[in-house]
Amino acid sequence: MKKLISAILTLAMVMTMPLTVFAVGQGESATAEVKGTYTGKETKVVYSVDISWTAMDFTYNDAYEGEWDTATHTYKNATPANWEGTGTITITNHSNAAIKATPAYAAAAGYADASMGFDTAALNIASAATNNAAETGTITVTPAGKLPAGTTAAVIGTITVTIE
């Protein structure tokens, strides 16, 4: 009997314990915070670029006035000045980022009258990640201007390829 009374009293006490409740009125809605966390690794760009170039040996043939023809009073077999040879620079991009290759020429001291022309001001080469294959571009080098008389197999300048 005592046990029964104790159980009834305990139940009554529990029922009367204060509880915090939030009323939700008509037309209102309950809110709860939704939390999210982002994790990720930044992919680092590793540049891997191959550059190859052909021999940059150019020959300048000066203009030839020709032979004087005493009968016609004119020069025969005249030839204008010209250059022999062209060069090629090939750039291959194995990187996971696009690159831009910009060629430039600097004449060595004493050879400022000779210059090098390029068939492109800058070569844009796509990332190897685009097609999962290395991408290649080519720059053609063409000489212009003239060389001083007596020049033989001299280093007349340097070509710089800037890889951006």
Next chain:
Amino acid sequence: MSNYENEDSRQKKAIPILLIITALAVCVAVWALFFRDSGPVLTPDQAPVQEEVNAEAIEGDTGEKMESPQGGGSVSLTFSRDVDIDLSDETAYLIFANPGKSNQDMVLQIVVQDTVIVQSGTLKPGNQVTELKLLDKAAKRLSEGVYEGNFNVLYYHPETGEKAIVNTVIPITITVNE
């Protein structure tokens, strides 16, 4: 005044002048030895005899060569555009490799505002560097911060040491820490 007294007076006047001249000579010698600006670093026309002391062999590099056009050259470059410089140990930390498939030796320069602050020794194909010492007095020209600079990569024939006609410039970002 006797001749003897005249001579004595002249000698007494000469002593401070000699001392000043000696002091000036010492100052000039100290300046020349320790403070004189040695001028810009010049690019070698022949590959340096000394190989880069910080060069390490690239792990797993087979050394299989690229095709090289007759009379021309071929190189391969692996690099990161980010370079850190620690002024406390006067060292640049970087990623730069001359893979074994290259047919040319390389010399790497780091240039900031037209000043060469680092110049490596010869870097043979199949080798890489992750740190390079700053040139003498370069650390004094730098302060903490971020700089835009360049790698200047120079190529040299592995047998003759002759500098190639083609070279490469690579824009980089340099972070200097004290």
